[in-house]
Amino acid sequence: MLKHVQVRSSSSLLRPGGQKADTLSINSNMSFCSLHEPALSSRSSSYTSLNETQSSTGSASVPAAPPTTTVKVYTRCLRPDLEYKTMSVKYTTTCRDLVDQLLNKYRMKHRDPNLFFLTMEVATRSTGAAVRTILVLDDDSCPAQLQACYPRADSKFTVRMRRGGLVKVFDSVLMAGSKYKSLLISERTTVDQVIQLVLNCYNSNENVNHFSIYEVCHTTSFERKLHADDRPLAIQQEWSSPAEYSFVLMKRPPGTPRSGRDFPLRRSFLQWSRNRGMLRPNIETAAAEERKAKGLRSLSLSLAPCSDYDNFLYI
Structure with missing residues (x-):
């Protein structure tokens, strides 16, 4: 619809009191495409379109959802009976997030996510033949962004497994009838992550901060509380x-500090260190006398274990 508008403003006319009258005359030549279409001025139509633009892009409008895409992941490592799983992911979803989603879908919350990683197989064409290259992805890589750089037929994501080891955790504090749980973990798995895996085995919603893992030596009646960042598999390999x-x-005793590196020890170990410091002069004197007398062996110190668990030493 074409509109031709001419505006004439005359301020020379006078009202009946000698005042000037502001008059506005509009001569509009409009061509209609239909007789039933309402006649709108060009100013009103422009105002309507401007309001529609502001309402569609205004701050009060609902923000658009982030774009998503589908990624085909081959999961024979997790489920030998399933070849692949098609996942709907965002472009900001990392490989670690994708592994967590797969473990939740397969109901494998007791499996350690640190054991698994993703690889991307890419096909490159050179001299007429396709060359397949396998890339190991980091945990913070985004599969959707990598897939967008290659055709879907030339990229393939696969879940693979790292080397790990079995760790036995005695968990009678959670269930009286249970003795221990054997968990397959990786070398990078921390103490807090092991505690979370044990809680997942019982479908428990308790907080990880309410528990601690202790390294216990049965022969010397010595125990040490592990820090949250310690790695149980590395400690076990040093035994x-x-x-x-x-x-x-x-269970974490009430009032125990969470921050810092704290080492609760039994009183037997503390008493052993104190007695060793007090008896050191006597031991050195006896050792000197034995060396003079050409004795057979040096003295040894043995201490009885103590059953008091409430004395802690924080370093």
Whole structure:
């Protein structure tokens, strides 16, 4: 619809009191495409279109959802009976998030997510032949963004498994009838992550901060509380005789500080260190006398274990 508008403003006319009258005359030549279409001025139509633009892009409008896409992930590592799983992910979803989603869908919350990682197989064409290259992705890589850089037929995502080891955690504090749980974890798994895996085995919603893992030596009656960032598998590999040590899950005593590196010890170990400091002069004197007398062996110090668990030493 074409509109031709001419505006004439005359201020020379006078009202009946000698006042000037402001008059506005509009001569409009309009062509209609239909007789039933309402006649709108050009100013009103422009105002309507401007309001529609502001309402569609205004701050009060609902923000648009982030774009999503589908990624095909081959999961024979998790489920040998399923070849692949098609996942709907965002462009900001990382590989670690994708592994967590797969474990939740397969109901494998007791499995350690640190054991699994993603690889991307890319096909490149050179000299007429396709060359397949396997790329190991970091945990913070985004599969959707990587897939957008290649054709779907030339990229393939696969879940693979890292090397790990079995860790036995005694968890009678959660269930009296249970003795321990054997968990397959990776070398990078921390103490807090192990506690979360144990809680997942019982479908427990308790907070990880309410529990601690202790390294217990049964022969010397010595125990040490592990820090939240310690790695149980690395500690287990340092044990000289694994049968003498174990990991025990315990409730955190009320008032125990969470921050810092704290090492609760039994009183027997504290008493051992104190007695060793007090008896050191006697031991050195006896050792000197034995060396003079050409004795057979040096003296040894043995202490009786103490059953008091309430004395803690924080370093």
